[in-house]
Amino acid sequence: MISAAGTMAVLFDLDGTLIDSAPDLGAAADQMRADRGLASLPMERYRPMAGAGARGMLGVAFDITPNAPDFAPLREEFFVNYEARMMRTRVFEGVAELVEALCARGLQWGVVTNKSVRFTAPLTRGMPLFATAGAIVSGDTTPYAKPHPEPLFEAARQLGVAPDRCIYVGDDERDMAAGRAAGMRTVAAAYGYMGADADLTLSKADAAIQSPMQLLQLLEAA
Template identity: 40%
Template sequence: MHPLLDDIRLVAFDLDGTLVDSVPDLAAAVDAALVDLDLPPPGEAKVRDWVGNGSRVLMERALAEALGEPPSASRLEAAHERFLARYGQAPCVRTRLYPGAREALDGLASSGRRLVLVTNKPEAFILPILRAVGIEQCFALCLGGDSLPRRKPDPLPLTHAADRFDVAPSRCLMVGDSRHDIAAGKAAGFRTLAVPYGYNHGEPVAASRPDAIVESLAELV
């Protein structure tokens, strides 16, 4: 086991950009939603830099790009609804597990550690994706961006998970790919571990100063 896991009893994983590459399906839904609204689609490369703060912020960024200015609240609401509809039709066509993710989940679960999922993705999409990639059985708890009043980078989802399983924050680890994951983990009193291959708005995740970085999640086990 990775030395950062010493005394760790609960491991919280981010989803998008950490366990799965979901951008191809997210981008397809963003593009389709904007086309529905007679706006130019941004394409996958731009969407890759926009994900990580939940679907509403994703669509706010896409609309601002298409319109050349921040969208009105009503326009954002309409675009977000179109995105949810489009993404709900096909949330896991091209989404894939990253290499090493399954090995890490299986190894950690077999070690007796509690695994939870803490993502900013709307809760309704979590289980279909976990089922599609075959890891739904790995998690004792799954929290989406709309599961609680606040989401990452707020520490609430992490402190909620620690309280739920009666594990001290000092014995919990947050694993993610972005500054929001690391900020939430630090604020919750968790140890933090980052992967460098995910979605961090074009910035190196090392700048967030996680306790450790691994090139592959397989290095955890």
């Protein structure tokens, strides 16, 4: 069980933790298959890899890795497709209520994502949920991305809170590794996009939740 005593802020990963972007990410990649005359793949193939962004979606769609010579142009094509769809993304059920409850308890909150500001900025500006976020750190806000702890340190600085007074919630092993490296307590969002790394992600977390509102139970149990 996580000890939440002394918590002043809660930081969240974005995709798979606060927002369900898998349908839009999967559709962006599957459109690329359609454009090449390939058969469509079911969303169930894409969803577990949604947390890995372009790397995950292109891996499912074309069985390609980032070190392949034609990965970069495919990634940019994917980004263009995704930009045309991303404003249809919705928050997970219970997230809005969780954020409201955190604010009512006087806790600050923010976002730390590996998604680049190219996508994070319009998404967070266009969704009312993020109006009360005190920090939004994208994958290119600092010179590093998760699992490096610097993005989490940056979020803590923006909030004016010591890292060890923060909890970090995410659905990927990189989130747990980054949180622990930053000296934060970590919570695995088991309702997210853990996919094949589920066991590793859970093993590295201080606690796990099956729904967003379960985070309040951890805070209230401290």
